[in-house]
């Protein structure tokens with residue numbers, strides 16, 4: 228019998244048709260939309276005189292453009308407000324559920340899906356946003372699409388996709404103290420580069436991966452796109468089932484029993500064949516931080532900025548350009564470098580566990596005077612949980628304030644921008660030039676490493692305090 | 694979204710010998726606030742093209758009058774980062790119809806094809822040759838022949854083949870898009886849902 232990977236099993240169950248010499252027509256179980264990549268898709272639909280085929284399979288929330296303070300007031304920036312209002316209007320016209328600003332269901336699109344139990348094993352999930360890969364943590368095929376494809380899904384609940392190649396990334400062994408899912412992600416990207424996963428869909432496996440919580444798995448799958456892959460996924464197990472069970476849109480009663488039995492079959496066959504395989508030892512991973520302008524430019528926090536001796540031609544030029552932007556020099560020690568901002572949040576690290584980890588670290592300490600910190604929950608539900616667990620008091624006592632949910636400083640589209648030339652230790656996923664604001668310098672790290680930087684005012688190895 | 698049919702193109706090229714050109718550089722996030730598909734070309738490579746006071750940065754290739762044409766040649770791993778289709782719209786709106794690189798990020802490649810832009814993948818060696826040809830003579834012409842899947846440096850006559858999915862080729866040559874096709878599949882989709 229033909230052996231299959233986890234990816235094959237879900238993919239094959241969703242192919243409506245194979246097009247001669249072309250991509251497959253793939254059925255989409257769940258579609259998520261936000262304000263930035265959907266307006267032109269709705270416009271296109273209207274121009275064609277087409278309707279949304281299955282409005283109940285699309286869920287909407289505005290996240291990229293929203294302010295993270297005073298959300299009860301109307302959005303100041305006119306263009307932002309217009310985009311958000313357009314989303315609301317389009318949803319009303321087409322009968323799509325809309326979780327507006329300030330409502331119970333509001334949040335970053337990749338945070339609310341799992342939270343509400345919309346994200347489930349075995350599904351195909353797409354969104355006009357590359358970090359849709361987050362949902363792969365549940366053993367789903369989830370990936371980002373462009374606006375034309377958003378229009379395709381709205382019109383037909385399908386998209387046209389060539390089947391990607393399959394990659395297995397196994398991380399085995401026990402994680403070192405102070406090492407989180409974010410560090411695994413940054414480590415893997417540094418090892419295989421930002422293009423190492425191109426053309427592939429990744430399955431993460433191995434004992435270190437299995438030991439992660441759902442929050443950690445989401446962080447890892449979220450960043451799978453940063454190595455160029457279409458997405459990442461992890462086979463569902465008891466951790467997954469326990470997380471999904473009882474959530475608002477999770478299957479109930481008999482339906483749960485039936486679905487659970489199916490979900491338990493969702494794993495790669497023992498002898499399944501992958502196109503590319505990588506194996507890493509968890510023992511080699513230390514807390515990571517980036518020093519350059521792409522997520523592959525990450526190193527263990529105790530290391531120095533690598534030199535460019537081995538690089539030639541345009542590789543070398545690109546590397547030098549990147550260091551110049553960051554204001555760093557080859558051989559620099561990362562630890563001890565002064566920082567200006569700390570951002571905790573985003574669809575990478577904006578879940579409750581991330582705030583628990585940050586708060587536990589800063590408890591009884593004080594925010595450094597030279598640091599401006601933005602602590603931004605990924606959703607209303609996370610915000611409420613932070614308050615319910617009494618974390619706000621601890622944060623306030625240490626000199627931190629909690630903001631309201633949104634993408635915030637992850638991308639320079641709303642009011643939370645890092646000023647030019649400033650250094651920002653950020654728990655988000657991209658450190659491209661200008662990502663957090665024109666001229667802003669981003670250092671990607673885990674919430675734990677961000678906490679260490681926030682209280683010392685400089686890049687600090689969090690293990691010193693553990 | 695309808696776009697012009699693509700068959701062959703002969704044009705000089707604009708060089709951008711930078712690697713990992715990500716979508717935040719192609720079109721920074723702050724320009725994604727439009728609700729229509731218009732005017733993105735003005736903000737293509739905005740932060741590389743203009744300084745803080747909106748003055749053109751002289752040495753950026755798009756600002757150098759000596760470079761022109763409908764072909765953009767980029768370093769490897771072009772289009773990495775976000776899924777924003779605005780990146781493809783900006784490139785198309787600016788006037789490019791072909792982007793050449795030794796490596797494209799997946800989502801960008803798909804977005805380009807969906808918007809009438811042909812991504813041409815060549816070997817790293819050939820890419821260097823293209824850059825060198827432009828450096829030697831910025832007016833040098835290149836021919837992109839989609840029908841025969843051939844890219845030629847006209848000056849030297851050197852050419853290479855490139856690959857493209859046959860379905861996508863059909864779409865590009867006829868100016869068709871996937872959405873029309875999917876809408877026509879309504880019954881098959883309904884049958885699948887059962």
Ligand code: SF4
Pocket residue numbers: 290291335336337356358573574575633634637638655656
């Ligand atoms: S948090 Fe950042 S990466 Fe995530 S959806 Fe928002 S902008 Fe994109």
